[in-house]
Amino acid sequence: MLVELANRYNSQGNTFHICNQDIQITPTEVKLIMDLPIEGNDVNVRLAAPIDESSVKIHHTLFNSYKTDHNITISGLERLITRSALPDDDFKRQFVLYAIGTILAPTTKDNVDAKYLALVYDVSDIARFNWGQFTLSNLLFRIHNFNIKESVNLQGNLPLLQIWYWEHVRPYAHHGVSYSAIHPPLMARWGDREAALRDAVFEKDRLDGGEEIKSLSQISTPSTANTANIQVIDAFAHISTVETDSKSVLTTHQTRKLLGEAGGIPQSSPLLKQIANKCFKRDMKEEYLAKNPQENETSAVNSDDVKEIANPNVGKQPMKMGSAKRKRGRPRRLQKATDNVKQEPTNETIAKRVMTLKGRATKPGPQKRSPYKNS
Numbered sequence: 001m002l003v004e005l006a007n008r009y010n011s012q013g014n015t016f017h018i019c020n021q022d023i024q025i026t027p028t029e030v031k032l033i034m035d036l037p038i039e040g041n042d043v044n045v046r047l048a049a050p051i052d053e054s055s056v057k058i059h060h061t062l063f064n065s066y067k068t069d070h071n072i073t074i075s076g077l078e079r080l081i082t083r084s085a086l087p088d089d090d091f092k093r094q095f096v097l098y099a100i101g102t103i104l105a106p107t108t109k110d111n112v113d114a115k116y117l118a119l120v121y122d123v124s125d126i127a128r129f130n131w132g133q134f135t136l137s138n139l140l141f142r143i144h145n146f147n148i149k150e151s152v153n154l155q156g157n158l159p160l161l162q163i164w165y166w167e168h169v170r171p172y173a174h175h176g177v178s179y180s181a182i183h184p185p186l187m188a189r190w191g192d193r194e195a196a197l198r199d200a201v202f203e204k205d206r207l208d209g210g211e212e213i214k215s216l217s218q219i220s221t222p223s224t225a226n227t228a229n230i231q232v233i234d235a236f237a238h239i240s241t242v243e244t245d246s247k248s249v250l251t252t253h254q255t256r257k258l259l260g261e262a263g264g265i266p267q268s269s270p271l272l273k274q275i276a277n278k279c280f281k282r283d284m285k286e287e288y289l290a291k292n293p294q295e296n297e298t299s300a301v302n303s304d305d306v307k308e309i310a311n312p313n314v315g316k317q318p319m320k321m322g323s324a325k326r327k328r329g330r331p332r333r334l335q336k337a338t339d340n341v342k343q344e345p346t347n348e349t350i351a352k353r354v355m356t357l358k359g360r361a362t363k364p365g366p367q368k369r370s371p372y373k374n375s
Helices: 002-007 027-034 041-050 055-066 074-083 089-104 114-119 123-128 131-148 158-167 191-205 224-240 252-262 271-291 295-300 347-358
Strands: 016-017 021-022
Touching: 002 027, 002 131, 002 224, 016 158, 021 114, 027 158, 041 114, 041 131, 055 074, 055 089, 055 114, 074 089, 089 123, 089 131, 131 158
Parallel strands: none
Antiparallel strands: 016 021
16 A cells, blocks of 8 residues: 555655545644654754764764664664663663654664764754654655665655555445544554554555545544543542542642633533532532631632532422431431421321231241241
């Protein structure tokens, strides 16, 4: 598939001809697929910059530290990373070089070009580079060389190219490939099972078989409400792990911050309302009363400090018939009669009760029964 896709590449417009359309891979799509930064310093400009004397010394020091058999090899970097006891600067440099050699700009060789050492001289500069544009430019350059040189193998960030095609060309619905809404990176969608199913669809429909999506920005992601659900439920799960069930680990400030960042609790989620109400009952009311002793319990419940997570269903539930359920461990409270006139049962009522008692047949307990008699 990747070879056929590379043959559809037009280097003049940097486009791929798919489903009768010319489509580009944009930096925004690289960010959606791999969640790489697409802003910052140009990596290629840094690689082309002249190296001063101090940088030459750093270069030789790092090269001698990371080299294996006169080269910086991927297998050698992997051994250094796994043996590292602390995430120090050397660990960060080795990891970035390993990522370049295996994901961002891989080749058919086991070596990582020593020129990339210039990117890791200063560890603080690593996060300032535009890694998304770097891996995209390297991929397109490798595809261009593959098309003009027959002896060159297809190289570059091929997983990016593959997932970009899978996300752009959606198989027909009867194939059963799921494209549910997920948060970036989109590459997390493609596990072994999903990738095998999508590859089987390609074998049937080939490169142009499916529904083409012009821009990955059209892909729907989970709503903010769903994010709020996940965050509040996670917080509730953390509360449930404490030893004392009556004490919460969430403070008023933390809960308000959580709900504010998530956009508030969706009114359409009954479960979320119950969770918020439980969070309020456990800790928020106690903390508010501790900070405001002049307030009574009623005013604390109605105050602005807790209004936004109060249970909106309070007062809307229908009243239950019958006497109130007695709480466990507390003595029953006798209710005072509302009428001062004592009502005595009539003779007819007493007669009915006596007849009911006479109709009951008493049986001896099992300890009094004789084992020699048939019961």
